[in-house]
Amino acid sequence: MSLPANKRILSGMRSTNPKLHLGNYEGALRNWVDLQDQGYEMFCMVADWHALTTMFDKPQEVAYNSREVAKDYIAAGIDPEKSAVFVQSDVKEHAELHLLFSMMTPLGWLERCPTYKDKKQDLGSAEREPYGLLGYPVLQTADILLYRPYGVPVGKDQAPHLEIGNDIAGRFNSLYDCEVFTPYKYMIPEDESRATLPGLDMRKMSKSYDNGINLSDSDDETAQKIKSAFTTPTKIRKDDPGIPEGCAVCQYLKLYSPDWETQWDEDRQGLRGCMQNKKELIEVINEKFRPMRERRAQLDEGEIDRILADGAERARAVAEETMRQVKSAMGLR
Numbered sequence: 001m002s003l004p005a006n007k008r009i010l011s012g013m014r015s016t017n018p019k020l021h022l023g024n025y026e027g028a029l030r031n032w033v034d035l036q037d038q039g040y041e042m043f044c045m046v047a048d049w050h051a052l053t054t055m056f057d058k059p060q061e062v063a064y065n066s067r068e069v070a071k072d073y074i075a076a077g078i079d080p081e082k083s084a085v086f087v088q089s090d091v092k093e094h095a096e097l098h099l100l101f102s103m104m105t106p107l108g109w110l111e112r113c114p115t116y117k118d119k120k121q122d123l124g125s126a127e128r129e130p131y132g133l134l135g136y137p138v139l140q141t142a143d144i145l146l147y148r149p150y151g152v153p154v155g156k157d158q159a160p161h162l163e164i165g166n167d168i169a170g171r172f173n174s175l176y177d178c179e180v181f182t183p184y185k186y187m188i189p190e191d192e193s194r195a196t197l198p199g200l201d202m203r204k205m206s207k208s209y210d211n212g213i214n215l216s217d218s219d220d221e222t223a224q225k226i227k228s229a230f231t232t233p234t235k236i237r238k239d240d241p242g243i244p245e246g247c248a249v250c251q252y253l254k255l256y257s258p259d260w261e262t263q264w265d266e267d268r269q270g271l272r273g274c275m276q277n278k279k280e281l282i283e284v285i286n287e288k289f290r291p292m293r294e295r296r297a298q299l300d301e302g303e304i305d306r307i308l309a310d311g312a313e314r315a316r317a318v319a320e321e322t323m324r325q326v327k328s329a330m331g332l333r
């Protein structure tokens with residue numbers, strides 16, 4: 001497969017939690033690693049300012065989380081020699097471009113955004129709704145366009161933000177009669193079972209439900225979580241028939257076990273019990289993620305400091321060039 005001339009890829013995750021879970025990995029991070037290994041030039045950002053839209057009262061926690069998230073990127077296979085790993089707030093151009101974009105982005109685009117509508121509803125009153133929340137996709141657009149990337153690999157929940165981003169790019173070019181920005185590709189996993197890996201209770205995987213396996217969980221923590229996972233409720237004895245489509249353990253087997261088809265068949269026919277499914281799942285998951293956990297355990301704080309400083313420097317080089325082009329197109333000093 002030949003690579004495009006522009007090989008730059010930008011992506012990021014908010015540092016609202018110190019630990020990424022398997023949903024983050026399957027939905028996005030795993031694609032970053034694949035793209036890196038195919039030879040793309042990756043910029044892997046930790047979005048700490050975005051985390052502040054909901055955690056403005058806990059900035060120290062966000063700062064702590066940001067380093068932990070960077071460790072998870074590296075543990076998952078992002079190689080800091082090849083890819084730039086950096087924290088958003090270390091590259092001030094993100095704030096500058098966000099401000100310029102905020103002047104030219106129609107409010108309607110932001111008010112219509114489904115992720116904004118959901119958050120707004122959760123908050124209830126405008127008195128509790130920070131100004132920055134509405135601008136969330138504008139900041140994300142600045143994150144992306146600063147790197148003038150070929151594509152942006154994200155989980156499917158991010159699609160509305162990516163669309164606003166390309167709309168802002170088009171608006172900028174037409175307002176200032178320039179071609180500073182080229183539309184970027186949305187790189188969203190097509191495989192449904194990866195894109196929407198359910199939680200261990202079959203609800204949406206979410207930190208707030210505590211129903212996910214973290215990349216950095218130990219073998220024992222993983223085993224404990226899988227032992228209490230949701231299975232077919234009507235499968236009480238081991239020879240009762242199961243319904244793998246609705247069973248969290250079977251969903252995970254499909255993703256991680258090479259023998260999942262046999263396992264599903266036997267589950268359906270009542271030829272195996274949930275305990276056996278769980279035992280086999282614990283084995284395959286621990287085996288798959290053990291190398292990542294070991295890599296994570298070896299990272300020390302000094303090394304993370306160096307990686308993030310170097311990543312920010314590489315990011316800044318591209319971001320500064322984009323800002324020169326932006327200001328020149330707008331005729332600003």
Ligand code: TRP
Nearest residue numbers: 011012013014047050140143144
């Ligand atoms: N909104 C993304 C998320 O919640 C994080 C993010 C911030 C991002 N800036 C980005 C993702 C730029 C891709 C590109 O996960």
